[in-house]
Amino acid sequence: MKLIFTLLLATVSSLTLAQTIHPLQAMPALPPVVDASASLPVPSGSLLPPLTFPPISAPAAAQPVPTALTLPAAPPIGTGDLWDRIRRGFAMPDLQDEFVTNREQWYATRPDYIARMTERSKKYLYHVVEELEARKMPTELALLPFIESAFNPQAVSSAKAAGMWQFIPSTGRDYSLKQNTFRDDRRDVQASTRAALDYLQKLYGMFGDWQLALAAYNWGEGSVGRAIAKNQRLGLPTTYSDLKMPNETRYYVPKLQAVKNIVSNPVQFNTLLDEIPNHPYFQSVPITRDMDVAIAAKMAQVPLADFKALNPSLSRPVILAAGTPQVLMPWGNAETFNTNLGEYKGALASWTAWTAPSSMNPKDAAKRVGMSEASLREINGIAMHKGLIKAGSTLLIPRSVHKMEDVTAQVADNGQLTMFVPPPPPQKCKVRKAKNGRPITSCAKSSKAAKATKTNAGKPLHKTTSSSKRKKHAQK
Numbered sequence: 353m354k355l356i357f358t359l360l361l362a363t364v365s366s367l368t369l370a371q372t373i374h375p376l377q378a379m380p381a382l383p384p385v386v387d388a389s390a391s392l393p394v395p396s397g398s399l400l401p402p403l404t405f406p407p408i409s410a411p412a413a414a415q416p417v418p419t420a421l422t423l424p425a426a427p428p429i430g431t432g433d434l435w436d437r438i439r440r441g442f443a444m445p446d447l448q449d450e451f452v453t454n455r456e457q458w459y460a461t462r463p464d465y466i467a468r469m470t471e472r473s474k475k476y477l478y479h480v481v482e483e484l485e486a487r488k489m490p491t492e493l494a495l496l497p498f499i500e501s502a503f504n505p506q507a508v509s510s511a512k513a514a515g516m517w518q519f520i521p522s523t524g525r526d527y528s529l530k531q532n533t534f535r536d537d538r539r540d541v542q543a544s545t546r547a548a549l550d551y552l553q554k555l556y557g558m559f560g561d562w563q564l565a566l567a568a569y570n571w572g573e574g575s576v577g578r579a580i581a582k583n584q585r586l587g588l589p590t591t592y593s594d595l596k597m598p599n600e601t602r603y604y605v606p607k608l609q610a611v612k613n614i615v616s617n618p619v620q621f622n623t624l625l626d627e628i629p630n631h632p633y634f635q636s637v638p639i640t641r642d643m644d645v646a647i648a649a650k651m652a653q654v655p656l657a658d659f660k661a662l663n664p665s666l667s668r669p670v671i672l673a674a675g676t677p678q679v680l681m682p683w684g685n686a687e688t689f690n691t692n693l694g695e696y697k698g699a700l701a702s703w704t705a706w707t708a709p710s711s712m713n714p715k716d717a718a719k720r721v722g723m724s725e726a727s728l729r730e731i732n733g734i735a736m737h738k739g740l741i742k743a744g745s746t747l748l749i750p751r752s753v754h755k756m757e758d759v760t761a762q763v764a765d766n767g768q769l770t771m772f773v774p775p776p777p778p779q780k781c782k783v784r785k786a787k788n789g790r791p792i793t794s795c796a797k798s799s800k801a802a803k804a805t806k807t808n809a810g811k812p813l814h815k816t817t818s819s820s821k822r823k824k825h826a827q828k
Contacts, residue, residue, distance in 0.1 A: 441491030
């Protein structure tokens with residue numbers, strides 16, 4: 353009996369164990385558990401800090417899946433933020449010397465300066481990266497405006513270089529950046545980026561080295577070419593570090609390298625980089641009629657300061673459609689602009705262009721167009737006080753309510769305001785011979801001098817020497 357009971361107990365135990373194991377055998381194999389403190393491997397040569405997994409926490413309670421919503425069209429969004437995308441495109445050889453270390457320390461000790469530059473760059477950096485990738489150029493070059501202008505499109509140097517990429521007037525014209533009384537394309541975000549990348553590609557084609565190309569961007573290709581030729585004659589190396597150059601250019605590439613190093617590993621330099629979304633900040637909106645800048649910003653529901661920051665090339669308070677057929681607006685505001693424009697019934701432009709028929713001073717020009725001289729000077733940026741407006745110059749003046757036509761393309765694209773100081777009238781001189789045969793030249797006095805001479809005619813001339821003053825005092 354005891355034997356039968358033992359056999360029955362073993363049978364029941366085995367059945368219970370089988371039922372317990374069976375569900376586990378039906379489950380797929382689980383992935384190995386990863387230690388929360390483990391790090392992802394870093395590729396050799398990478399400047400990125402190792403990434404760590406966050407601590408494993410208990411799974412959250414299941415949430416209901418929301419139903420699909422109809423949302424407005426959004427720009428394409430890439431993976432990660434824009435800094436990650438820039439890091440992945442680094443392709444220039446690194447430079448490491450005492451100049452780089454010096455600039456690293458300079459930037460690392462100025463977190464407020466880096467924060468201001470980064471905040472400004474948020475409007476423009478995505479576009480620059482897009483253009484670089486389309487041309488298969490190193491994305492380090494997207495950091496160059498940090499060095500050139502701190503990403504300020506309104507920056508102007510002592511050499512009259514302007515804009516985010518700091519083009520001087522002549523180089524700007526060489527790369528089709530128009531500069532007239534209504535706009536300066538050296539400040540235009542899209543046009544200046546296109547011109548800068550064209551120029552950098554040309555320089556890289558000339559020197560076959562990005563560091564030398566950057567030196568030429570700062571110093572000029574002629575200067576770099578002569579420095580290379582000099583080293584070749586002396587049998588010296590011709591790399592960037594080996595050339596003799598001005599201090600500004602000597603520090604130029606190290607500045608870019610320092611910023612690259614900080615972007616690559618901000619933690620190492622105790623720097624916090626604000627995240628920049630990896631999608632467009634702005635979009636182009638066509639302009640078909642002349643329009644005040646303030647009205648365009650209002651219809652797009654964009655703060656005037658933000659509108660001007662996206663369209664820094666506009667140097668006057670009006671957009672001339674013939675010369676500026678498109679403007680930039682924050683992504684998503686274009687539809688608002690078009691809707692409000694269709695419903696707007698008032699005048700779009702309160703300003704128009706006027707061409708001076710002859711040379712005249714600002715006071716006479718203001719009187720002719722019905723403005724005060726102060727208003728004419730302010731709206732047209734006339735600071736010269738003793739000068740004339742040259743004939744053919746284009747000025748901005750109030751637009752009559754009866755004027756329907758917009759400014760022509762010829763004026764919008766080529767209008768210039770030129771001020772000049774007329775030279776004094778030539779003196780009338782005669783040459784005669786003295787008794788000794790030498791020539792003597794005598795010139796007529798100016799009208800003011802002649803008038804003064806006529807007024808004082810017949811009056812005794814008094815000397816103002818100290819002796820004559822003493823004599824008068826003694827007589828008294």
